[in-house]
Amino acid sequence: MFEVLKRIINKISVINNKTCMEKEILEQPYIIDKLIRKYIGINFCINMEIPDNINGIVFIASGSSYHSASIISEFINKTIPFFAHSYYASEIANFNSFDTDKNILYVFISQSGETSDTKKALSLISSKTENTLCVTNTKNSSIYNNSKYKILTYAGVEKAIASTKAMSAQTFCLFLLALKFFDLKGINTAKYKTDLLNVSKSLKEFLENIGDDIKNFAKIMSVSENIILLANSIYYRLAQEGALKIQEISYINSSAYPLGEFLHGHMAVLNKKSCVISIVNQDNRNLADIVHSKLNDKFKYESLSITNINDYKDNHRIFIKETDEISFIFASLIALQLLALYVSIQLKHSTDNPDGLTKVVV
Numbered sequence: 001m002f003e004v005l006k007r008i009i010n011k012i013s014v015i016n017n018k019t020c021m022e023k024e025i026l027e028q029p030y031i032i033d034k035l036i037r038k039y040i041g042i043n044f045c046i047n048m049e050i051p052d053n054i055n056g057i058v059f060i061a062s063g064s065s066y067h068s069a070s071i072i073s074e075f076i077n078k079t080i081p082f083f084a085h086s087y088y089a090s091e092i093a094n095f096n097s098f099d100t101d102k103n104i105l106y107v108f109i110s111q112s113g114e115t116s117d118t119k120k121a122l123s124l125i126s127s128k129t130e131n132t133l134c135v136t137n138t139k140n141s142s143i144y145n146n147s148k149y150k151i152l153t154y155a156g157v158e159k160a161i162a163s164t165k166a167m168s169a170q171t172f173c174l175f176l177l178a179l180k181f182f183d184l185k186g187i188n189t190a191k192y193k194t195d196l197l198n199v200s201k202s203l204k205e206f207l208e209n210i211g212d213d214i215k216n217f218a219k220i221m222s223v224s225e226n227i228i229l230l231a232n233s234i235y236y237r238l239a240q241e242g243a244l245k246i247q248e249i250s251y252i253n254s255s256a257y258p259l260g261e262f263l264h265g266h267m268a269v270l271n272k273k274s275c276v277i278s279i280v281n282q283d284n285r286n287l288a289d290i291v292h293s294k295l296n297d298k299f300k301y302e303s304l305s306i307t308n309i310n311d312y313k314d315n316h317r318i319f320i321k322e323t324d325e326i327s328f329i330f331a332s333l334i335a336l337q338l339l340a341l342y343v344s345i346q347l348k349h350s351t352d353n354p355d356g357l358t359k360v361v362v
Contacts (some may be wrong), residue, residue, distance in 0.1 A: 001066055011042075012182050019345075020159040020350045020351075021160035021337075021352055022351070023157070024164045027203045028168045028198075028203060029200045029203040031153075031154065031155050031165055031169050032297070035159070035169065036118055039173070040176070040197070042142065044189075046201060048176060050181070050250065051149070052256065054103055054105045055083070055104065056082075056103070057083065057107055057178075058104055059073060059085070059086040059107045060089050061088075061115075062090060063163070064167040064244065065110055066086065066088055066089075066109075066110060067111040067167070067237050067238075067240050067241040068167055069107070069109055070237040070240070072175065074233060074237060074304070076181070080187070080232075082090045088117075092118040092124065092125070093121045093124065100128040102131070104247065105149075106125050106131055107132075108134045108147060109135045109136070109170055110138075110141075111137045111138070111158060111166040113136040113138035113142060114141050115168045116142070116353055118143060123146070126138045132146075132148035134176075136153065137156075137158070142168060151325040153170045153172075153352075160245070162249050173198070175196055175326065176196070195327060199327050206320060206322075215334065218345075221302075221339065221343045222272055222346035226252075226275070227252055227255075228257065228269065229279065229336075230259045230262055230276075230278045230279070230288075230291070231258070232258060232259050232260075232283065232284045232287070234296075236357065238279060238333055239257075240256040242333075243256040243335055243353045244342035246339070247353045249340055249344040251349070251354070251355070252343070255269070259291055262291065263295075270301050274302070275301060275303070276295070276302070276303050278292070278303070278305050279306045279307070279335075280312055281307065288305070292314075306332050307319060308322055308323050319339045
């Protein structure tokens with residue numbers, strides 16, 4: 001295992017003394033291995049405790065944790081419509097009128113277990129219901145101790161301010177939580193569980209075989225005034241996370257939009273020097289072609305596609321060979337993290353301690 005990790009590091013390293021963020025990105029396949037051993041038992045049994053009488057799940061979080069929550073909300077609602085919803089913790093923490101339901105599980109997500117808004121939201125909701133569950137990287141944190149049900153992400157200490165491995169670990173745990181919920185509802189989850197077991201292998205192969213496309217496009221991004229990320233459905237949540245990562249450590253104005261919606265006025269930002277990053281699969285391929293055709297008629301911009309379509313053409317491309325949705329989600333997430341990392345390095349910013357940012361745990 002360590003020889004494989006060494007080859008990966010040597011393959012994609014852009015600096016001799018690696019930053020914490022780079023190391024934490026590279027750890028992700030092995031953290032997922034650990035989570036599989038911890039939470040998936042004999043006959044694909046998911047070893048997580050949740051109440052057995054719930055009819056839905058509400059996710060509450062901030063920052064990258066909110067993007068994890070939104071990814072899983074979309075995933076659940078594709079299978080059981082309207083059974084999951086995600087909220088920004090700050091939107092609950094500051095309003096005492098939030099209603100609870102005895103048949104809903106309230107899930108609080110925080111890497112540190114001390115995120116201030118999430119702590120306040122947990123305090124409010126736990127005064128009304130016992131159906132509280134935390135997903136955290138920190139045992140015996142405030143959120144861990146004050147939730148009835150608990151899931152640890154086992155990501156280890158995350159030293160970089162911009163979350164990478166912790167975000168992937170909690171997203172993986174949330175997928176498992178969703179499948180546990182599906183099992184309770186009598187939904188066949190065998191394919192999803194097989195896909196989850198494939199994630200670590202897929203990420204190792206992606207990192208080991210990655211080319212120079214990410215680093216080359218990062219150079220182009222580093223001289224842009226705007227970076228736009230476009231995607232649909234569950235992948236739009238990935239685009240939001242990618243935009244956040246780029247903002248956090250490069251300070252470039254970065255925004256995510258649903259693919260088709262970008263044409264409704266938002267495309268005016270391309271009047272400035274811009275890059276457009278699209279996440280493209282078979283479901284949105286035709287729409288992506290239509291959108292870029294319309295944009296190319298009006299604007300000049302640099303374009304990159306993150307795609308699992310072998311013959312998809314773009315000016316720049318990051319190809320991910322995995323076709324199953326879950327592996328594609330995690331590989332796309334790592335691609336976006338690496339883009340953000342390399343842009344920051346190009347600009348000679350601190351990738352681990354960006355100016356003006358700290359983890360909000362007051």
